[in-house]
Amino acid sequence: MKKTIEYIAFDADDTLWENELYFQEFEKEFCNLLSPYQMSSSISEDLFKVEMKNLHMYGYGLKSMMLSMIETICKVTEGEGNIGLVNKIIELGQELLQRPVTLLNGVKEVLSAFQGKYKLVLATKGDLFDQQRKIANSGLQEYFTHIEIMSDKKKADYKKLLGKLECSPEKFLMIGNSIKSDIIPVLELGGYAAHVPHHVTWAYEQYEGKVEYRNFIQLNHIEDITNYL
Known part of the structure; x- marks a missing residue:
């Protein structure tokens, strides 16, 4: 990989x-x-x-x-x-x-480690204005070559994103906390996906099944992804 x-x-x-x-x-x-x-x-x-x-x-x-x-x-x-x-x-x-953005532990370290080695993308979903505000207040824009605020995160949405990036699925890795939205759709397209669990998850995003794809990576913390790349 x-x-x-x-x-x-x-x-x-x-x-x-x-x-x-x-x-x-x-x-x-x-x-x-x-x-x-x-x-x-x-x-x-x-x-x-x-x-x-x-x-x-x-x-x-x-x-x-x-x-x-x-x-x-x-x-x-x-x-x-x-x-x-x-x-x-x-x-x-x-x-x-209007609440300030609180970065999670290890985020800046991982982004810094990968910047320049890979093309980094921020792929989020939600309200356009609110997401733009949080992105601006996070201070992380400089790390990303592309920022995509998606209306949803289904297979078709990721396929559209890959088209914009001119990237084939096998060259794409998605990292996120939601199995349902960040992991399964990307794996179904043939890409790689790494799950980073969070201590609280919205009921809609909870996933009870077992993920059985060879391109799936289970992490304990976001910093663990550096062991794979």
């Missing part, structure tokens, strides 16, 4: 910097706001169902979550919740949209 790879792509959220932890904290505050109406576990279930229903319209990201929270408020309160609940969700969401 070391002699084959030309492009190394990195996922952003929960691979390069912290993200899902903040989303889960936001959801916990949301459940607390609605606790007079319903149990927290039930509220979380309702929110997830609404998010899944809306995914094809809103896509991924914090703004999508906020809209689904407002819809869930209407559902849980049967339309009788006061406007203060909605205002609080907007306030908390806007605070999160």
